[in-house]
Amino acid sequence: MSEELAEDLANFWEELDLEVEATGELSPAAFFSIFARVAAENGDCTDLVHTPVAREARGGFQVDGVAFDFERNELHLAVCDFRQSRELETINARDLDGYFQRVERFIETAVEPSFVAALEEESPAFQAAFPIFENKLRIRRIRMVLLTNARLATRSQPEASGEILGIPIVRNILDLRRYAQIVRSRGAPEPIEIDVEALNKGPLPCLPAHGSSGTYEAYLVALPGELLAEIYGLWGARLLEQNVRSFLQAKTKVNKGIIETIQNYPGMFFAYNNGITATASGITTVPLASGGLGISSIDNLQIVNGGQTTASILYAKDNNKATDLSEVFVQMKLSVIEPDLVEEVVPDISRFANTQNKVSEADFFSNHPFHVEMEKLSRRLPAPPRPGSFASSKWFYERARGQYRYGQASGQARDRRKFEVEFPREQVINKTEVAKYALTFGQLPFLVSRGETKFFLEFAEGVGDAWTARQDDFNETYFKALVAKAIVFRRLDKRVGQADWYKEDRAYKAQTVTYCIAWLVHHLEKVHGRELNLLRVWNEQGLSLELEELLMGIAPQVARALREAPGTVKNVGEYCKQKICWDAIRVLDFSVSDDLDGLTLLKEQASKGLTDARRLKRTDKDIEFDILLLQIPSAAGEILNFARTRRLLSPKSNAALATLARGKINLALPERNAMKNLVQRMQEAGFDFGKYIPD
DSSP: OOHHHHHHHHHHHHHHHHHHHHHOOOHHHHHHHHHHHHHHHHTSSSOOEEEEEEEOSTTOEEEEEEEEETTTTEEEEEEEEOOOOSSOOEEOHHHHHHHHHHHHHHHHHHTOHHHHHTSOTTSHHHHHHHHHHHTTTTOOEEEEEEEESSEESSOOOOEEEEEETTEEEEEEEEOHHHHHHHHHTTTOOOOOEEOHHHHHTSOEEEEEEEOOOSSEEEEEEEEEHHHHHHHHHHHGGGGGTTOOOOOOOTTSHHHHHHHHHHHHOGGGHHHHSOOEEEEESEEEEEEOTTSSEEEEEEESOEEEEOHHHHHHHHHHHHHOTTOOOTTOEEEEEEEEEOGGGHHHHHHHHHHHHTTTSOOOGGGGGGGOHHHHHHHHHHHHOEEOOOTTOOSOEEOEEESSTTHHHHHHHSSOHHHHHHHHHHSOGGGEEEHHHHHHHHHHHTTOHHHHTTOHHHHHHHHHHHHHHHHHHOGGGSSHHHHHHHHHHHHHHHHHHHHHHHOHHHHTSOOOHHHHHHHHHHHHHHHIIIIISEEEOHHHHHHHTSOOHHHHHHHHHHHHHHHHHHHTOOTTOSOHHHHTTSHHHHHHHHTOOOOOOSOOGGGEEEHHHHHHHHHHHHHHHHHHHHHHHHHHHHHHHHHHHHHHHHHHHTTOOOHHHHHHHHHHHTTOOOOOHHHHHHHHHHHHHHHHTTOOOGGGSOO
């Protein structure tokens, strides 16, 4: 085993042990949670519900996770191969086939009315089978993913694997090596290597459209609809990693128009459709027998504009197998970017390619200055020492996947130990978790229950609007409250996982936790005019015994209420995703203590604290801006080049920058304001001013 693979294995087991400790779950459930989360973030599947069900002996089956994507009519199923051994094991092709065949047998079983009718509605087997049974006539594609902490001998790609019940199947594998590579990528999309010549049964003719600029090369392609559908059918949302405006459903006018053109005027598709914009980190070209140039393979393909077109073509094909795509061609502008510049250039191409349709900042939220601000606060703001500890530490805000691991691994052993003391592993929060905590305390548990992908976009849109309206709200007090919410949520999640009443029926824990906290927040506000004292939670870096017992008194009542859904509800998990569920839960009169003074604040007290924090934030920003102005003269060239290439300069900001470059920092008020606006626009475009501000 290589040194890198040995380190990957050690990191995985460390992650698993921490997950078990943090959640109170058993190792197989913690393994599923970790791998399913990475698979969903990477685009291999949508957010999966844990539904461990298996039957051994002849004709046995197994499914560990399920989700139905109503927007694409795709069924996602996961099967786990969790190895208890801490030595790295290898999985072979025969084992792979065996696992996928067990999933297929479950599908065949789940569509039988007698099987579903015999199941207890709260059982994992019912939760796995019912989405298949209920949607069997809607399913247009089945995506299976094997999650395993073993090592696959050869690198795998998504594979079309025939049909079941007349529905096409795509198989995918997430083994330990691939899992580790995704984590190490720190949020960058996993490279997609497409053998165009094999899929297209020959090279794809192309026309060089731009001489090499040293940064990129450009090609124009008439892409066959059949090929585009096949590529999207295999890789799905991974193709749209950089284009968050991915196709959702064929209900808007533009999507209906695309599908109508495919069905009724396929030969005119090239003329009627605007086409797609794509990027790649490399291509292989070959001379065509008929003359000209052809593309035989593409590395790291990303569709940055044209997600609706791409998905509509596959939708039309899946929805009606008689659809003929042989006359459908899509114009594609393909920019081939130097690999080292992909992360910098591709987001800009996506941004400018989408200016034809208004795109909100939420669409590019992973680079939003909100994350930059939270990251900055987390690096400088020490948390009070925990009970029994004399040293303070910090909470690490991870705005890109693997950021903590990367920082932890850099430097000498002494430096790594110092880093881990300053930023303990259990004090890492990422942007998706922040969304979950904020929406829970915002009394939106039904959104949280819809899964990470959907609730994060809801959170992104809300915070994007709030940031535009009043940035000063995102200050130290906001960050402390955010951490306090994380402490409350995580502690309740662990306590529920350890509770005897939960161990008797390990279902709906995630829904129970978010609904429990949301109910308490709602109850305090409506009945008492108060809210939780989150500053106390921050100062104590934990929950008081009174607050912990209050929550643990409410949790089983919430769990029982969720299970006692109206008789028309067949799937409690789906019911929890609906606002009608929250409307029913929030008005219930659960038994709670009336002694809340030490745990809560009056709303007026909380509002005054926010006002004071906002005022302090404005002062801090002015001081920080003045410090930045002192540093700009030495960096004026880099700043000017960045702003010009992205068309961010206004006449006043250009004049202000020229003044600063001459060493004059006493700007007139109009130029000072213009410079502030330029700094904000550059930050939103990804420029890091932090490196110019001394610690």
